[in-house]
Amino acid sequence: MTAALLFEQFLNGLQFGLMLFLMSAGLTLVFGVMGLINLAHGSLFMIGAFFCAAAAGLTGNFWLGLAAGMAAAAAAGALIEMTVLRRLYSRDHLDQVLATYALILILSEGTKILFGPFPLYLDVPPLLTGTVNLGLTEYPLYRLALIGFGLLVAVGLWFLIARTRLGVRIRAGENDREMIAALGVNIRALYTVVFALGAGLAGMAGALVGAVQSVQVGMGEPVLILAFVVIVIGGIGSIRGAMVGALMVGIIDTMGRFLLPRIFATFMEVNQASGVGAALASMLIYLLMALVLVIKPKGLFPIHG
Template structure:
């Protein structure tokens, strides 16, 4: 394994991590502020991807596709919050899990009815296609670098929103004591709708951007949702900083583990199954990481902080 290959895989891990952050940030906002377990968050990721693919196919504009993904996912999130979630805030988590699982089935079948069962494809725009030369002679995908830059920019914007704006103050107050801010005259229902729509928009953005490097298909959000839950458990529920750190840890662990462990097992185990054993262990690494973090810090790395 060369140094250039290792650096390229580190960049791939960062790209995977910031994509997970876009998913996990919305999920941790919704759970932290509302105390709501939303299994349908992956469906909002899928909606963003399908909206982007449909608009890009009709207009040829990638920027319009991203705007459509944000709008469609945010609108779907707001409707779900107003029509379904408001009835679940005072219910136990089992009811929330069952209701949001039903939403997964509804969204999946509706998407299949509208777009069919065959995957759609979203092309990378010409101005983001091809490789770019990095220091050290590394050739890396410009589009993947754009995903990394977009994710980090969104992270900075979220930190600013939560810590420096009036809406952020209300979100943090709603996380701490929702009854008190309702008594102060703040419309808690409107705040919840905004938070849910914001989280949905982030998921839709992630789906749209990833849709250009993989096929867009029904059910594509559920595997990512599982990883997003791992991220917020590692980072700490309700923490945007934890979501970012946890997502980068998961992205790098998953990518580098899949690269290094098979090579290490082949180096130290002179058997035909060494590479297979290494690959199997690599697929478990992120869950081993989660277990280690929970043993050390049961509330996650940044549990209880923004």
């Protein structure tokens, strides 16, 4: 094993983690502000990817596709919030889970009816194809750009929440919903805006990742599960927690998949080691989650003390 390989895997973990952050940020905001468990968040990720692929296919321009994907996901989010979710805020979490699970099925089949059952094609923009030499190793330029993009969005979100009026209201909404409504803030509009923001971020993640993945129905659910792990580790409702949790999950998952089979191979047969190692690696982040919950039951950065 070389330093180059370790370094490349570290970058891979970082990039994976930052894309998870884009997914988790919206999920954790929605839970923190509205107390809503939204299983359909993965469907918004899928909508972003599909509209990006369709628009990029029509116009031949990835960036227009990205804008279309984000806009479509945000619009779908706002629509869902206004028509369905608004009725669920006062209900218990089980009702929310049932209703948003139904939304997954509706959105998946709707996407299939609209775009067909076969995966769509979405290419990396020409500007970002190829690899760059980072000294230690060659690295795909697009993945490097994803790292940059993820960091940029993280800074933007921090600015939005810490430095703007909307951010003040979001933080106030997390702390005391009744009081902020009593102060004359239109809480219904705030909820719709927060939900659309989270949906737009998920759509952005879907579009960005869609260029190096299969754009297909159901692509959001595996990411959704990881995003839930991230926000449980980070502390539900905390953007900072989502960032730290996403990076931990991204790096530990990547490193585990790569290192565990090698460690087992030192004392087992190679094909057995790769099977056992792969199986254990897929459990690693859940073990991490369990460990965090034992030490800090409310996650690393709990919002409500």
